[in-house]
Amino acid sequence: MNVFKLPDLGEGLQEAEIVEWHVKAGDEVAADQPLVSVETAKAIVDIPSPQAGRIAKLYGNKGDIVHLGAALVSFEGEGGAADTGTVVGRVETSENVVREAAPPSFASPTGARVGSVAVKATPAVRALARKLDIDLTMVMPTGPDGVVTSNDIERTAKVLAELGPPEPLRGVRRAMAQNMAQAQSEVAAATVIDDADIDAWAPGADISIRLIRALVAGCRAEPGLNSWFDGRTARRRVLAKIDVGIAVDLPDGLFVPVLRDVAHRDAADLRAGLDRMRADVKARKIPPEEMRGNTITLSNFGMIAGKYAAPIVVPPTVAILGAGRVHHAVVACDGKPAVHAVLPLSLTFDHRVVTGGEAARFLAAVMEDLESAG
Template identity: 55%
Template sequence: MKLFNLPDLGEGLQEAEIVSWQVKPGDEVTQGQLLLSVETAKAIVEIPSPEAGIITKTFGDDGDIIQVGDPLVEFKVEGATESPTSPIKPVKQDSGTVVGEVKSGSQVIEEKAARLGVNQSSGAKATPAVRALAKQLDVDLSIVTPTGPKDTITAGDVQRVAKILAEVGPMELLRGVRRAMARSMAQAHAEVVPVTLCDVVDIQHWKTDEDFTVRLIQAILAACEAEPSLNAWYDAHAVGRRLLKKVHLGIAVDTTDGLFVPVISDVGQYSTAQLRIRLNDLKKSVSDRSIPADQLRGNTFTLSNFGTIAGRHANPIVIPPTVAILGAGLCYDAVVPVDGKPAVHRLLPLSLTFDHRAVTGGEAGRFLAALIKELGDK
């Protein structure tokens, strides 16, 4: 018997969600045959069999989240020696010494709490009876606000939370794209020092059939050439940045499954017509979930055209290692002075968020000024 574990999927990814199995116990497979599909970092990845054999066991069901290195498949290979069917888990080492076991501080506290009839798991203080009630009502004690003496959780506290949970409905675990998005947002919140500059540009002169997104992309290219500091990656560990010559543009795409950011590598190589074709292709591949994983990473700058939905200004989120993102808001009409007289013109609101660890205010200001000039030119 041989075990095949979830391989390293690259980019530092440590887990994946099982989408669907293509094999079952008893199936005979050939080397390279598809075993299952998993989702990670917003992409569907197909995992082939490393060799030929007969499937004897599969680990995990559709929707389960597994870690890199966890067993996926056990199969019988001709000529292989027999081994246990269950995965081998590391044995916890004995913390004892030659004079006996040395208990950790947490163990001592837990044992003392047990003698007093108090349960302190998950940082919560509750009697065994209250713990049993919480288990019966499916209430996690870590989310209960205690009202008892010395911050002890009472039965009434558990019943109050149970009533609230019954009203709001069951917990919906984030999976797939939304799970990846949640982790990216948490990383950005923990690492980035964000600052947002807002401004508007007069686009009254634009043609009625102007390709809005393409025009924004071309303006970003011009701004990156004028101020390269925003087309960069920041390394928090080394406290350094890498300025890149080519612009690999991430385009935020909203879907019912969550937010995707497909990347147009070296976006400056495309003409206006080619850019539109490339954008259409990306939108389609995101819609039908056929976009390859390598087209969802490696961006050096990001564009979020949130104005197609609603909102004039925002604070777009910078995702490391990039250092900037441009948000384009909802266009609106406003009265502006033209040759000393009032006139109604079409305005485009812009929001530029940058990571102040790597970008100065002056650099961001020059970038935004170059962007506005490019959009404002006829």
């Protein structure tokens, strides 16, 4: 048999969940005919057949998580577990198809384990936790010096039994958990907040476009915030082009598609790009290459609710600007109180590589741009 394995679906994507099979064992297929739809952390992708032939076996069922290089389909006829027909790139041989629940800690894209929590417990208590299938990191310890007791395990098991079976994280939410765990593990995050007085704006001003323009002004004032940092080698790359990751909230989870080269695009082009990008994300048809490579991030969470936040910086970027809910507030105007429209801002930065002064100057430049009339 000739075995076709899960190909490389893009940089950093190590696994995919089977969404739907388009063929079954015994089917005759043509080259490039869709075999299976899989969901990655980036999008839903149709994987085509690498060859014409008869399907001998399908590896995995709907909902299974398949790792890079694991067998997907075997074809009748001579051949081995070679990489013939790999869609993009070459992968290593593996025959494992795994159904996984979300683990208590995750592997970063570099392979390091992040998000792990040290737990104090005796061997007998750990054995009881294994018997009852209890994750020790979820247990609130009541023993001396933070030691988990058998009563703690039994209490947690009772609560979880009442809640019902857990929902394993899949696709986008699984990737979000991995990325956030990595960020919390690696980044020395600090946040500065302030308000921009936007009362001079014309009615109907495009908040998203003004925020992107202001972010560009901040990067010009402090280029170091538009950079990538490799914590393993302590090397920083200050980037000339500004590619903004735009946080998009969907029921499936958080997506961060990238709006490219924003400093050299006019407002109409940026708006068209934003609309197209959001439509592609909602349809889950955005290309994987449009979901990576951002140099800085923008989160306009105020469109939903909230004034201030401490947004998460995801490596290798070093800064994220959050915009809160526009509201009216009493401000001092020529020594007298006045009611103006105010836009709250929260800038989180990686303090390993960005100083507090650089962050403050960046935010000041953002505010100056936002407070202008147009």
